[in-house]
Amino acid sequence: MRIGELARRAGVSTRALRYYEQQGLITARRSANGYREYGEEDLKLVSEIRSLLAVGFTLDDARPFVACLRAGHESGGSCPDSVAVYQRKLAEIDDEIRTLLTRRAEVAAQLTTACPGCVLRKVGKS
Amino acid sequence: MRIGELARRAGVSTRALRYYEQQGLITARRSANGYREYGEEDLKLVSEIRSLLAVGFTLDDARPFVACLRAGHESGGSCPDSVAVYQRKLAEIDDEIRTLLTRRAEVAAQLTTACPGCVLRKVGKS
């Protein structure tokens, strides 16, 4: 299939696909006229990339997963490198959550200081 | 005081101060030679801005706080507009936290699926 069809089926833009290729995440054969030609495996790769992006991974994070699929594994996450990324990501997310919780407390404290009572009375609630 | 001194005392770069001015957050008198001239109030404004940025506010979010201080209030947060921003920010932070918690669960689930047991065995732990 060509890039337009892959884009439609994967739910991404053709621009995104070319970008992934430029970043070395996917590759494409070229037909005689220079058009990119993809197979079903590529749909799988792109789907993997999208689901990873959807949970906050970067394209760089997605590399090991793509490599894993290319290596023939059914799941992109079943390779050591992918697992390492999963674990690093979990740690990063935990960090962010902690940061946000701290911030939340700080902001709530400042609000309380600046306007005692404001933090308790929800807007629009009697 | 001139921009260099304010920058040192506030712990920011002169570039940042000029940017805040460009964004309409602070203003400066000009001495005969064209140099920016600041007073102690400006240090207070900049400090307020920095502490807000530190907890994840944008410069735009900081506007009401600066206006509040300029209006003579001791605290930048003690004006209705500032309180509204506080509350909006709290809601935003809560949203982000919820999103991250969801993501964490998703990533952990994928990790479990891809590599059962990996999520339990902490790296480097026997």
Add this chain to the structure above:
DNA sequence: CTTGACCTTGACGTTGATGTCAAGGTCTAT
């Protein structure tokens, strides 16, 4: 043969808060 749907590469725009040059004016001290 021409429309129209598809494809190509290339390159600038987006977002926020600066960093970092460039090219030059000002002022103090030596």
Add this chain to the structure above:
DNA sequence: ATAGACCTTGACATCAACGTCAAGGTCAAG
């Protein structure tokens, strides 16, 4: 008068993942 520490405005660079033209080639259908 010259170094050097300060100031000025202006403008491009950064980060990620694309969006959005621009200018043009390809191909099947009418």
